[in-house]
Amino acid sequence: MSEVSTASVGQGAESAWRSPWLRGWIGLVVVVLVVNATMITLAFVTNPGLVVDDYYERGRDVERSLMTRRAEAPGWTMSLDTPADVAVKRPTMVRFHVVDSVGQPVRPDQVTYYAYRPSDPSADFSLPMVEEAPGRYAAEVTFGLAGLWDTLVAAQTNGQEVAFDQRIGVADH
Known part of the structure; x- marks a missing residue:
């Protein structure tokens, strides 16, 4: 009896991998991971470098100068x-x-x-x-x-x- 149950367990596991639904879901997850990895790589490789180190201070300076210009505007x-x-x-x-x-x-x-x-x-x-x-x-x-x-x-x-x-x-x- 133990031989029969072992054979049916092995056969059931093997049939699950043959299922097109399981293969489809695994394929979908792999595609999503590959696309995400590609996008992350492109983000680092094609970085335009437009961000400056002191962005916050520069933004505050621009805001101050705009407020000053509005107050002094003719x-x-x-x-x-x-x-x-x-x-x-x-x-x-x-x-x-x-x-x-x-x-x-x-x-x-x-x-x-x-x-x-x-x-x-x-x-x-x-x-x-x-x-x-x-x-x-x-x-x-x-x-x-x-x-x-x-x-x-x-x-x-x-x-x-x-x-x-x-x-x-x-x-x-």
Whole structure:
């Protein structure tokens, strides 16, 4: 009798491994583990290195400077006109408009256009903007890479800088 029960136990265990359901579940677990290992490896290998060591202190400094700028802001109304069809390596005219609290054009001492590429700081650039009319400034801009760009226009007057920012998308045409 002991031979019969041993044979049926061995045969039952062997049949469980032949089950497509068990093989499917094991295969699914293996696939999930392989995908997770691949993603972790890619995260370490392709790290863009955008994190700085003193991120908290730098963030606090930015917050303090923004609060200070808001408190000292002269009450200007600013807008940046960027065409919707900005494309790589194609010159694009951007215009900056600025008026004071009563709607009169403002004539800052200097107006500069800055373009920052969040994922590639080596592509950042800046250009001086030229006055087209009182309160209206323009610059011809050519972006070297497609994707998202953070743009900022800084207007300086009497030693004070007022900035206006805008995020734009540059198409790959």
